[in-house]
Amino acid sequence: MAANGEEQQTQAGRHQEVGHKSLLQSDALYQYILETSVYPREPECMKELRELTAKHPWNIMTTSADEGQFLNMLLKLINAKNTMEIGVYTGYSLLATALAIPEDGKILAMDINRENYELGLPVIEKAGVANKIEFKEGPALPVLDQMIEDGKYHGSYDFIFVDADKDNYINYHKRLIELVKVGGLIGYDNTLWNGSVVAPADAPMRKYVRYYRDFVLELNKALAADPRIEICMLPVGDGITLCRRIK
Numbered sequence: 001m002a003a004n005g006e007e008q009q010t011q012a013g014r015h016q017e018v019g020h021k022s023l024l025q026s027d028a029l030y031q032y033i034l035e036t037s038v039y040p041r042e043p044e045c046m047k048e049l050r051e052l053t054a055k056h057p058w059n060i061m062t063t064s065a066d067e068g069q070f071l072n073m074l075l076k077l078i079n080a081k082n083t084m085e086i087g088v089y090t091g092y093s094l095l096a097t098a099l100a101i102p103e104d105g106k107i108l109a110m111d112i113n114r115e116n117y118e119l120g121l122p123v124i125e126k127a128g129v130a131n132k133i134e135f136k137e138g139p140a141l142p143v144l145d146q147m148i149e150d151g152k153y154h155g156s157y158d159f160i161f162v163d164a165d166k167d168n169y170i171n172y173h174k175r176l177i178e179l180v181k182v183g184g185l186i187g188y189d190n191t192l193w194n195g196s197v198v199a200p201a202d203a204p205m206r207k208y209v210r211y212y213r214d215f216v217l218e219l220n221k222a223l224a225a226d227p228r229i230e231i232c233m234l235p236v237g238d239g240i241t242l243c244r245r246i247k
């Protein structure tokens with residue numbers, strides 16, 4: 001009885017916890033994906049980092065486990081080696097990336113907050129992949145500007161994951177399109193922005209959802225109209241738009 005009760009409580013907790021992450025029609029279906037395909041194959045270190053992050057007050061920001069699994073497979077499929085991540089938080093997507101790329105692979109990881117990165121770092125170190133990461137603390141935009149000015153980073157990235165300040169995504173895109181290889185990928189995260197992209201302007205929304213909504217809408221239009229890329233918007237996590245540079 002006790003075990004059953006406990007299990008029910010865990011299920012209910014998880015259901016709530018994942019509710020906002022899912023763009024599927026039913027939370028039960030999302031739970032099915034997690035229980036059937038994601039959790040049974042989630043590496044122990046990713047589970048540890050996910051559970052550690054769940055205790056953090058800003059845990060709503062973390063990449064979901066199904067998206068972590070997706071990123072991990074995507075990176076292997078494209079043989080990504082030289083990668084970048086903008087927006088690290090405690091490092092769940094970073095760890096998914098670090099595990100997917102080869103031993104001599106690299107991730108330039110940027111975040112304005114080092115403290116949260118350092119929270120997850122012991123797990124990443126224990127997994128033996130911290131050597132692939134170069135963490136830069138601070139806003140990403142000036143770093144990108146510097147890289148473009150340097151000239152030697154042009155067309156050098158296989159994969160770039162953007163998961164930070166949504167009001168800068170267009171500014172990131174202007175720079176990243178030069179830094180990613182022709183044939184390489186940029187992934188913009190949260191492009192369905194809590195489903196708010198289709199909500200009427202006067203619909204009730206959390207303050208931050210409303211604030212960033214227009215920026216996400218503008219980005220989605222700009223990406224669809226950009227002839228330098230092919231795009232694919234996937235309802236994974238909170239929506240991810242993959243952009244493959246073609247020229």
Ligand code: SAM
Nearest residue numbers: 061062063087088089093111112139140164165
């Ligand atoms: N990818 C992370 C994960 O898997 O847990 C989640 C990233 S979280 C949604 C967004 C992060 O972007 C925050 O950690 C925040 O500190 C960072 N951020 C916000 N503005 C930034 C900026 N201008 N440059 C770099 N990072 C920024």
Ligand code: CA
Nearest residue numbers: 063163189190
């Ligand atoms: Ca995200």
